[in-house]
Every structure is written in C-alpha cells, then in structure tokens.
Amino acid sequence: MKKTALLFLISLILIVAGCKTQNGYSPGSDAGYATGKVLDTRGNPISDAKIMATNTLCANTHLVGTTDANGNYKIKIPAGVWKMSAEIDRTYYGHQFQLSLHPDHPEVFTGQDGVICNFEWRLYGPKVGQTDRFYGGEVKISKSKKSRINDLENIVFTFIPVSPRIDGSAGQPETITCGPRGTQDYARFPDLPIGQYRISARYRPTGQRIYLRNNAGGTYLADGSVTAGFSGNKKSDSCINCMTLEFRD
Structure with missing residues (x-):
C-alpha cells in the first residue's frame, strides 16, 4: 500500500513538472x-x-x-x-x-x-494578428499618364531574383497580378520577399508587352523590364520596405 502511494506521488510530481501554463x-x-x-x-x-x-x-x-x-x-x-x-x-x-x-x-x-x-x-506571410501587414516588402504600382490601360488587374508581372534575398537564400521567380479596383490589393503586391528582382510585365487580354520603370526616377528600357529592389526604412522614404514601379503600354 505504501509502495503504491509512493509511486502515485512520484507520478503526480512528474506530471506537474512537465505541465505548462497557458x-x-x-x-x-x-x-x-x-x-x-x-x-x-x-x-x-x-x-x-x-x-x-x-x-x-x-x-x-x-x-x-x-x-x-x-x-x-x-x-x-x-x-x-x-x-x-x-x-x-x-x-x-x-x-x-x-x-x-x-x-x-x-x-x-x-x-x-x-x-x-x-x-x-520569416521572409513573407501575414504578421500575427494583423491580416493587412506582412513580413515581406510591398510593391506599389502606378500608371504613366501616357498609358491607356486602366484594368491593372489584367497586367501579369514576373519577378525574377537576380541575387540572393536579404537572408542570403536563393529566391524563385514569382508571376503575380494585383487585385481589382476597390480592393486592398489594387495596384500593389503587399508581401514579396525582400530582394533584388528583374521585373517584366504583359497585358493578359492581348499579350502585349508592358514597359516598366523605377518610379523613383528610372527610365524605360527597350525590352520593357526593370531591375529594382526595396527602399528600406529610412525616415525620409515615403513608404517602409517598399518598391515603387510605374508602367506604360
């Protein structure tokens, strides 16, 4: 009987020691x-x-x-x-x-x-308890005054890494479109791993090439592509950890 009680006590101590609070x-x-x-x-x-x-x-x-x-x-x-x-x-x-x-x-x-x-x-994904904030960088898209395209959601963007990402890892190409007008993902990609990318775009309905440039003052290249990265978190920047692109057809 004493032996049984002793074994029960030892078991109870082990259970308590192994438990975690909420x-x-x-x-x-x-x-x-x-x-x-x-x-x-x-x-x-x-x-x-x-x-x-x-x-x-x-x-x-x-x-x-x-x-x-x-x-x-x-x-x-x-x-x-x-x-x-x-x-x-x-x-x-x-x-x-x-x-x-x-x-x-x-x-x-x-x-x-x-x-x-x-x-x-984490290089991407939503932050805990914040469905509108992410671990990745944000890409903002603006339209040139010369462009006739208004349905940005029909522009297909391809991001090809040209160097290791911010953590030193190799990235994979991303082919993405933004959300339609009136949604929070319109004219933006809110969660791309921070890196350097060669970016190109096509207008999905016709397959025509879209020309891109860095909206901070870059130029349009003959092949339509642009190489760009993210801005970081300087207080003088208009947005934190973001990239801004402008397009024209």
Whole structure:
C-alpha cells in the first residue's frame, strides 16, 4: 500500500513538472522572466536581435534585451500584463531594413508567470494578428499618364531574383497580378520577399508587352523590364520596405 502511494506521488510530481501554463511557462523554470530563442530562416541562431516586452496598459513602457551568440535571451519582467516582440536590423544593397520577427507566443502574459517566447525570421506571410501587414516588402504600382490601360488587374508581372534575398537564400521567380479596383490589393503586391528582382510585365487580354520603370526616377528600357529592389526604412522614404514601379503600354 505504501509502495503504491509512493509511486502515485512520484507520478503526480512528474506530471506537474512537465505541465505548462497557458502562457507557455513551465512551473519552476524562471518564473517572472521572459526567455526564448531567436532563429533565422534556416534555423540558425541570431545574435544581437532586439527583444522587447511591452506593457499592454502603458504602451510607452518597454523592457529591452538582446540575444546572445546562441540566439538566447532572458529579461526580468515586473508585475503587470505584457506582450513580446522582436526585430533585427539588416543592411541590403545599401539600404537599412528593420525587420519584425515572428513569435510563437503572441498572447499576453503576466510578469508573475513569465513566458517562454521564441522568434523566427520569416521572409513573407501575414504578421500575427494583423491580416493587412506582412513580413515581406510591398510593391506599389502606378500608371504613366501616357498609358491607356486602366484594368491593372489584367497586367501579369514576373519577378525574377537576380541575387540572393536579404537572408542570403536563393529566391524563385514569382508571376503575380494585383487585385481589382476597390480592393486592398489594387495596384500593389503587399508581401514579396525582400530582394533584388528583374521585373517584366504583359497585358493578359492581348499579350502585349508592358514597359516598366523605377518610379523613383528610372527610365524605360527597350525590352520593357526593370531591375529594382526595396527602399528600406529610412525616415525620409515615403513608404517602409517598399518598391515603387510605374508602367506604360
């Protein structure tokens, strides 16, 4: 009987030790701290990533930490309700980019409980809880005054990578169209992996070539294509991490 009771007690201790709270925290593993690991697109640790804990009742209250050489971080969290976020800075083709990282624990937590929140670098896809914001860069399309085409959704754009993307990986060609007038995707591609691309376009109803140029002041080439990249996050830029193109027929 005593042996049975002892085995039951041991089993109960093991179950409790292995349980996690709704906040993702394992009891007894650094309560009152935010801890986790940051990985790049290949699953390798990222050092010097900026980690932030934001008080949900006072948006101006932030606790900031950085990851070590192994991609780990640990931040002491006081009482209150908090939410985690992270970002990295990268230089790509002379432009500075501030990139948000994807959390595996986007929910709020209390300082008393603490939280285990890991982050990963994603090149594209919607940000957590934000269906209209993305990890990729935005391409904006404008029309030349000389163009007679008004149905932009019938222009087929092809983006061919001409160099490794911002994370060093090789990209794949993308053939895409924008949404029709009146939709949030009209005259834009909101989520393209940040890279350098050779871009060409055709008008789908007739197959005719569409001529493109960089809207920041480029010229139209004879073959209609243009090589362009993303702007980065300078405060002087009209948009963050975006590319602007103009077309004419």
